[in-house]
Amino acid sequence: MNIGQASEASGVSAKMIRYYEEIGLIAPPARTGNNYRVYATDQVHVLRFIKRARSLGFSLEETETLLKLWQDKSRTSAAVKDVAPTHINDLERRIAEMQGMVKTLKTLAHCCGGDHRPDCPILDDLAGDGTVSGENQPHIHRA
Amino acid sequence: MNIGQASEASGVSAKMIRYYEEIGLIAPPARTGNNYRVYATDQVHVLRFIKRARSLGFSLEETETLLKLWQDKSRTSAAVKDVAPTHINDLERRIAEMQGMVKTLKTLAHCCGGDHRPDCPILDDLAGDGTVSGENQPHIHRA
DNA sequence: CTTGACCTTCCCATGATGGGAAGGCCTACA
DNA sequence: TGTAGGCCTTCCCATCATGGGAAGGTCAAG
Numbered sequence: 001m002n003i004g005q006a007s008e009a010s011g012v013s014a015k016m017i018r019y020y021e022e023i024g025l026i027a028p029p030a031r032t033g034n035n036y037r038v039y040a041t042d043q044v045h046v047l048r049f050i051k052r053a054r055s056l057g058f059s060l061e062e063t064e065t066l067l068k069l070w071q072d073k074s075r076t077s078a079a080v081k082d083v084a085p086t087h088i089n090d091l092e093r094r095i096a097e098m099q100g101m102v103k104t105l106k107t108l109a110h111c112c113g114g115d116h117r118p119d120c121p122i123l124d125d126l127a128g129d130g131t132v133s134g135e136n137q138p139h140i141h142r143a
Numbered sequence: 144m145n146i147g148q149a150s151e152a153s154g155v156s157a158k159m160i161r162y163y164e165e166i167g168l169i170a171p172p173a174r175t176g177n178n179y180r181v182y183a184t185d186q187v188h189v190l191r192f193i194k195r196a197r198s199l200g201f202s203l204e205e206t207e208t209l210l211k212l213w214q215d216k217s218r219t220s221a222a223v224k225d226v227a228p229t230h231i232n233d234l235e236r237r238i239a240e241m242q243g244m245v246k247t248l249k250t251l252a253h254c255c256g257g258d259h260r261p262d263c264p265i266l267d268d269l270a271g272d273g274t275v276s277g278e279n280q281p282h283i284h285r286a
Numbered sequence: 287c288t289t290g291a292c293c294t295t296c297c298c299a300t301g302a303t304g305g306g307a308a309g310g311c312c313t314a315c316a
Numbered sequence: 317t318g319t320a321g322g323c324c325t326t327c328c329c330a331t332c333a334t335g336g337g338a339a340g341g342t343c344a345a346g
Contacts, residue, residue, distance in 0.1 A: 003293075004291095013334080013335080016334070016335095019333080019334080034294090037293085054333090056248065057241065057244045060332080060333075081252055084249075084252040087248060088245055091241050091245050091248075095241050095245070098200065098238050098241075101199050101200045101234055104199060105199065105230060105234075106231060109227040109231070145324075147323065156303080158303070158305090159302080159303070161325095162302080177312085178310085178325060179324055288345105288346090289344105289345090291344090292341105292342080292344095294342095295341105296339090297336105297338085298337085300332105300336105301331105303330100305328105305330080305331105306328090306330105307329105308325100308327090309324100310325070312322085313320100314320090315318105316317100
């Protein structure tokens with residue numbers, strides 16, 4: 001199976017497959033005489049595993065941990081379970097941050113008349129000291 | 144006021160102030176004879192405006208729009224109000240995505256015994272076809 | 287034999303931010 | 317006057333995950 005077919009079968013772009021190989025996330029595959037990468041079904045499973053972990057919001061680093069645990073036959077499920085809460089906490093923190101932003105924005109948009117007066121509470125708030133209701137803590141990682 | 148003081152007063156790092164200048168988000172300030180940037184109070188207000196917009200999750204591009212509206216004396220508040228809902232929708236979509244991830248992870252972590260058996264529903268789910276309850280749509284921007 | 291669809295490597299871009307080097311300037315203190 | 321240190325300047329590099337695209341090799345169908 002060439003990289004294009006592996007990409008098709010796994011849903012991971014060829015570009016990303018090569019990148020994952022480059023950073024050592026996946027093993028370098030065999031090559032044909034013409035230097036083409038050849039993938040077996042096993043490798044496609046690995047790629048799908050990676051894709052799914054990414055879709056659940058795990059970083060590539062976290063994904064690598066999960067992948068090793070998956071491939072380590074002597075793994076314990078406890079070790080895996082430890083990874084989830086950390087990630088859940090991280091997600092919930094970011095969700096709360098964003099909900100704060102939404103609340104502030106809704107408040108401001110609601111107050112903003114939407115007419116042609118040049119006074120706008122949204123801009124006034126952005127310019128001001130930031131004590132409008134619905135305030136959220138900064139410390140954004142630009143979610 | 145030097146860049147360090149402007150940074151202190153606005154909460155924007157000197158590095159970022161220079162960057163904002165470089166990309167044209169803020170105007171190049173005056174320079175002293177020794178080539179130091181000099182900022183007036185007005186510029187600090189602009190920096191604080193930017194900082195607050197960023198803390199509400201607006202991208203620099205969106206922030207530029209808001210900034211122009213703020214500085215445009217003939218602006219209408221309607222024009223500003225139009226910017227908020229788009230951003231709110233975007234935020235809410237990302238929140239929903241992340242909540243889906245959390246739900247899936249919680250379900251999986253709950254099922255996972257946490258003992259020493261090598262069977263773990265989290266890994267099994269990651270490896271599988273992804274039809275576990277709490278499923279969310281991919282299309283992640285790695286929130 | 288040509289055409290087009292693959293594959294290869296290599297470089298560059300994104301967005302927002304930080305790190306750090308190399309060098310200039312200024313102030314305080316001995 | 318010398319020096320130490322704390323600012324400032326520009327310039328380059330790194331992050332994270334991904335995509336774009338160029339230049340060139342290979343292969344299969346017509």
